[in-house]
Amino acid sequence: MPEVSAAEISRLAGVTRATVSNWRRRHDDFPQAIAGTDARPLFDLNQVQGWLSEHGVEVSDSPASDLRTLVRSREPELVRQVMKALRRSEDGWVASGLGGEESAYAAEVAEAVARTAERDGTRVAVDTLAERAMEGTPATGVYTTPxxxxxxxxxxxxxxxxxxxxxxxxxxxxxxxxxxxxxxxxxxxxxxxxxxxxxxxxxxxxxxxxxxxxxxxxxxxxxxxxxxxxxxxxxxxxxxxxxxxxxxxxxxxxxxxxxxxxxxxxxxxxxxxxxxxxxxxxxxxxxxxxxxxxxxxxxxxxxxxxxxxxxxxxxxxxxxxxxxxxxxxxxxxxxxxxxxxxxxxxxxxxxxxxxxxxxxxxxxxxxxxxxxxxxxxxxxxxxxxxxxxxxxxxxxxxxxxxxxxxxxxxxxxxxxxxLDAGAVSHQVGDAMSRLASAASELTSLAAEVTGWSEAAGKSWRFVTVADLASHGQLEWIRARPTGADRNEATDTRRVLTAPDVATGNPASGTMATARPSEAIEVRAGDILLPAVRSDRSAGRTARVAVAEDAGAVLGPHVHALRVDGERLDPWFVAGFLTGAENVSATRTSTVRFDPSRLRVPVLPLSEQQRYGAIFRRLFLLRVTAGRAFTAAEHVIEHMTTGLTAGALVPDDSMDAGSIAVGKVRP
CATH class of the missing domain: 3.40.50.150 (Vaccinia Virus protein VP39)
Known part of the structure; x- marks a missing residue:
């Protein structure tokens, strides 16, 4: 019977390893391990697929998943034999030299490798074979070179x-x-x-x-x-x-x-x-x-x-x-x-x-x-x-x-x-200037976060993203892969990833090779929502794309919500999607992140715009605070390096009596 590890289940379901661990702890009906060890248990693939289907978890449908399932259906030794027999020819992938049932299986693997290589690249296909083939073999101290x-x-x-x-x-x-x-x-x-x-x-x-x-x-x-x-x-x-x-x-x-x-x-x-x-x-x-x-x-x-x-x-x-x-x-x-x-x-x-x-x-x-x-x-x-x-x-x-x-x-x-003392001093001076500028901008933005008052109590009617999409008020655009295709012309595009959404920097992004047929261009006004949570909280930081983002390609793990501007304010939607209620809903979820379940209140457009204006200021405040923190880290790094390397020395003003001991708490 085909066996899968927890890591392979996470890839199959499109979730993290932690989510699979949660499933095992919280669901008594999750399939029991049939082999492996406590540190690396193995599960019956058919049982896992059945459980995922029963619990409404969409199983990844891709050539790579099919190939992984295929190699999991046989012992590692046979996969090793197939790898040794496999060849890349002008006509495609072939595996010759095996007899009987093994020959038919090898041909099936060769076909699956061809589909995976065409869709996701040769590396993914070959690594999938190797992962299974290497099971049970020692590999201590051997690492892949990025x-x-x-x-x-x-x-x-x-x-x-x-x-x-x-x-x-x-x-x-x-x-x-x-x-x-x-x-x-x-x-x-x-x-x-x-x-x-x-x-x-x-x-x-x-x-x-x-x-x-x-x-x-x-x-x-x-x-x-x-x-x-x-x-x-x-x-x-x-x-x-x-x-x-x-x-x-x-x-x-x-x-x-x-x-x-x-x-x-x-x-x-x-x-x-x-x-x-x-x-x-x-x-x-x-x-x-x-x-x-x-x-x-x-x-x-x-x-x-x-x-x-x-x-x-x-x-x-x-x-x-x-x-x-x-x-x-x-x-x-x-x-x-x-x-x-x-x-x-x-x-x-x-x-x-x-x-x-x-x-x-x-x-x-x-x-x-x-x-x-x-x-x-x-x-x-x-x-x-x-x-x-x-x-x-x-x-x-x-x-x-x-x-x-x-x-x-x-x-x-x-x-x-x-280190050159003059150069280090110049670097510290530049870093201090950037810190002063960031601190000034942060102070200015903090002063602009005004315009709220106590509420007597709000009783809202909420609608989900799925409801809004079904009524044509927004379009949910899922991210697609941006890898190269052997048989399709590619171009280098700016790809917006989850960290790019959090930075808030217009025109940010990583240059990558994209398939034109799958590249989804971002438009100004799109709500960019990462599927991954932030490090400091369990929530997600959404932002609204600006004109400088237009033309970039939607990257992996980033969803886009394209709203009808005559009925929805984008910053209003973005703010409520990352609010406390939606954070709680997604934090405890044991299935993959699904924006369709997030909710926003039903409000007139004019009131939405008032909320949207303050949500936008709060986002800018968060981004600017992050820049100020990074600028402070650069000052500390440059100055500490200079002092410890002998390129800088404290001046006379930094005597022991000038430091207010006890006033600064770590």
């Missing part, structure tokens, strides 16, 4: 364009796919898992014009490309390997910079990458920050620095790649050219200031980070160290200053010590 990180790593490799590229731990194929997009002409990979080998092969065969060479095996213990050198190596190696072969490989010729200790597997991967480079070619690796500081790796780090093999260390902010709680590092290494002079400087880049500036509403502006890092690296690599030293972000350190007793390669250590 597409944005893979793109950054690929463009940092100086000679990647028109080069043959190796990824010795290719995993899901993200880095090789990014290499192809950056102009690589040959793709080579190796992975210890047959599932990952097939996963990478399928992705590259479908989404590139190249024929990849992906081999099975442990790259450290059984190097499939021994003796072969490449124009570029990209790698996100497994972290924390305990048994990587340190004893068996003690005399291996790859260890030009020192025998890696048993607890330093990442430094074995670093040297493996360099061993596969042509002279002057680059290797770009994604590594945990401990590799830069562990005492056991000090000797190897020193040799990498001393010989000029290590050219740059780039620190990423936590949350940009798994494991999410730590800030990973990108190391750029270059195989020395025999007889060439050893460079006397090493580049350190700390993207944390950029990430904080770009994050705004808990997002990362990868275009900003990628462009800034690449510009700094290329300037440094071209010998223009002065241009590379961007205050607060990068520093070119003399090798002699790095080769101390610790050989600590943490970027922030060198970037902070090189």
């Amino acid at each position: 597409a944005e990180v893979a793109k950054l790593m690929a463009v940092l490799s100086a000679k990647l364009a028109a080069a043959d590229v190796l990824d010795p731990a290719c995993g899901s194929g993200s880095l090789l796919l990014a290499a192809a997009a950056a102009g690589a002409t040959e793709l080579h990979g190796q992975d210890v898992s047959q599932i990952q080998v097939d996963r990478t092969r399928l992705l590259l065969e479908a989404d590139t014009e190249l024929q990849p060479d992906i081999r099975l095996g442990d790259s450290l213990m059984a190097d499939a490309f021994s003796g072969h050198r490449f124009g570029s190596v990209l790698c996100n190696p497994p972290y924390g390997q305990r048994d990587w072969g340190s004893g068996e490989l003690a005399l291996d010729t790859r260890w030009d910079y020192g025998l890696p200790p048993r607890g330093e597997p990442e430094l074995a991967w670093v040297q493996h990458a360099i061993a596969h480079l042509e002279p002057g070619a680059d290797a770009v690796l994604l590594l945990p920050p401990a590799v830069a500081t562990r005492p056991s790796g000090r000797k190897i780090r020193a040799n990498l620095v001393r010989t000029g093999a290590l050219r740059a260390v780039i620190g990423l902010t936590p949350g940009t790649a798994q494991p999410w709680h730590i800030g990973l590092q990108i190391w750029i290494l270059r195989r020395p050219v025999p007889g060439a002079a050893v460079p006397d400087e090493l580049l350190f880049v700390d993207t944390t200031p950029l990430s904080k500036e770009a994050a705004g509403e808990d997002r990362v502006d990868w275009d900003l980070i990628t462009n800034s890092v690449v510009q700094v690296w290329r300037a440094f690599d071209a010998g223009e160290a002065d241009r590379a030293e961007v205050s607060g972000m990068a520093a070119a350190a003399r090798l002699v200053n790095v080769l101390d007793d610790e050989v600590d390669l943490t970027p922030a250590r060198y970037v902070r010590s090189s």
Whole structure:
């Protein structure tokens, strides 16, 4: 019988994992687990589908859901066999080499993969197969490289364009796919898992014009490309390997910079990458920050620095790649050219200031980070160290200053010590100006929130969004996906997401590829209502689109309500939809968010407009307060950095007697 996990139920029903947990706790008739563990229970798919139908929960109807159900109907071992047999050809997807009943099933899977790839992209289709195939297999320390990180790593490799590229731990194929997009002409990979080998092969065969060479095996213990050198190596190696072969490989010729200790597997991967480079070619690796500081790796780090093999260390902010709680590092290494002079400087880049500036509403502006890092690296690599030293972000350190007793390669250590006092002071001054402006605007808006009086008691008749829609007073527009389609022309559009609704900034949004047939353009006056709740309360922040929003595409998790302006005031509707009564109704709901159940009172248009005017002011007050808070955070960040790095000092006015102790409470 097909089994599904709680995570798969959430995808099937279009709800969060927390909602599935609520269903299990609150509904005695929810299907019992039939397998798995307490931490990861598995449920009968047919029972789950029946329960969802009985409780009025709409089951996602998509090719990806159909494919997921299909692979769930068989054991992981058969799915592994199908993946190995699956091929992408000019005529579509085919799976050959299996016999009997397995052959018919493989053909069914190939057809489902084709539909999913056409609708949602090859990555979704292949990952769906791999998720099922990998069940029961060990994957500790193996992480998927996010597409944005893979793109950054690929463009940092100086000679990647028109080069043959190796990824010795290719995993899901993200880095090789990014290499192809950056102009690589040959793709080579190796992975210890047959599932990952097939996963990478399928992705590259479908989404590139190249024929990849992906081999099975442990790259450290059984190097499939021994003796072969490449124009570029990209790698996100497994972290924390305990048994990587340190004893068996003690005399291996790859260890030009020192025998890696048993607890330093990442430094074995670093040297493996360099061993596969042509002279002057680059290797770009994604590594945990401990590799830069562990005492056991000090000797190897020193040799990498001393010989000029290590050219740059780039620190990423936590949350940009798994494991999410730590800030990973990108190391750029270059195989020395025999007889060439050893460079006397090493580049350190700390993207944390950029990430904080770009994050705004808990997002990362990868275009900003990628462009800034690449510009700094290329300037440094071209010998223009002065241009590379961007205050607060990068520093070119003399090798002699790095080769101390610790050989600590943490970027922030060198970037902070090189801060220019004048630049930091200027940044603090700018931040203070923005804070003063935001505070002034907040004070001004707070003064405008007037025009209310006590009510003797209101007895309203309410109508739901569904009622208004059925009578033609508004149109409920559901969000649709905006991914690329292989067979349909696409264009790059500005997509409004849930955080864009909360910011209230006109013309905000993320540039993304959209299908013209599914892109729903926002109009001025539309009510934008996120399906996700805010972090600080259980409610949702709705706003009315302005002229600058017009033409943007409705993004995922955002609903639009298009009202009849002659009968409904948009800000009146938006205000009541996010009011306390509707917040309570949606907070306790165990099914997916449904705007049709939200209610607004029945009032004349003139009275609606009075409510709408104050609701609009309250929204602007909330948005401005958020900007003031962000501006205050920037002041604190810049000033704290300057003070702790020695770029700023307190002046005489900040003596102990000038601080009113006890008047400010934390």
